[in-house]
Amino acid sequence: MSHPSLDPSVVRWSVSPAERGDRPVLVLLHGYGSDEHDLFGLVPYLPDSFVVASVRAPLAPPWPTPGASWYPIEGLDGRDPAAVTLAAQAVLAWVQDAVGSARVGLLGFSQGGAVALQTLRVDPDAVSFAVVLAGYAAGGELPGDAVLAQRRPPVFWGRGAADDVIPAPLVDLTSQWLPGHSELSGRVYPGLTHSISQDELDDVRAFLDARLADQVGAAVT
Template identity: 45%
Template sequence: MSAALRDVRSSDWASASGSAPVVAVLLHGYGSNEHDLTGLVEPLGLEMPWVSLRAPLEMGHGGAAWFEITTPGNPDPEPIAETTDAVWGWIDEHVSSVARILPIGFSQGGFMASQLLRTRPERVLAPIILAGFVLSAPQPGDEAVAASRPAVFWGRGTEDRVIAEPAVARTASWLPLHTTLTERTYPGLAHGINQAELDDVRTFLAAHLPS
């Protein structure tokens, strides 16, 4: 799998990305594209360089995916490793080696945000997992994550029928054991993001980003 992922970048990317201490990485959901989550930048108050990456698997009609859905909520580890390496390949090429990565992902993108944390936790700051979940297989950084217990935001709707229940249960078990978790559920919300969640994420970022 090529690491040459397509992307959309913030207007200040060329001047700011080389010296910024934190760079936001937006990771869209299944069947969407790199333009989808750019609308979160303003409501979340992201005052940093950001990039929105396009997933590597083309689905047609403008959509893409980070991995194929085989067993819902339980993807195969090998393709996940390849996709995670592709994202890190893009980051290694385009982001300063001293910058921390702030991953913000929805659905499959939320899953990928957790993968960045679980593979190279020293590079990741305060992941935002929106309607996502974690992989069942152990990952290279899990022990380091458990030792440092980084801040993580995990939000989901109570009416979300897209993410399989075993994946939700797995995530509800794994995250509190490995991270300093801020968990929020939103009554009546299906597989999406609402204003209450945006407000909660903004509060979380204000607490955990460097001033």
């Protein structure tokens, strides 16, 4: 089974190539039926120290759904973990080509959140942390899971209490899986549907500020 690669010509960057240097990179992964322009609107709410790259998923959803997708969805229960892994591998290939040795974190919404977490699972050495908004952990086991259980990298998981898009069994699976494989922080937001609120953005900002502090601490020691 193959998966199309990410198109570098449609990536939105927050700064020019000359300004990137060795700054940490935060890669944004949009949701189903969206594109690289969607989450780029979050840039003003994110720490300036990150170089932000918003990429476009490589698949097209069935007509008439607009935008792009990371993997097919056949009904609410049709999320194939193998397809999520293929999407994660495509993200990793793009990161290797476009980012190089800079420290990388991922922020994904919905389907993009699932891919962000799967990317961390596929290659724990390539991703420092993940922000999963209205997303989930795909089922199955991956070789990187044992590494994550030992290292426990930082993961933020935020979701709305009124979100009826992600099936309850996947929410339950994620609730069980993340505590044993990450340094988990996050919140369930009362009244929030399948979307992002200002309270959640504030929490994400605090999480990202802490990751920058971690990097400074590691450089000092």
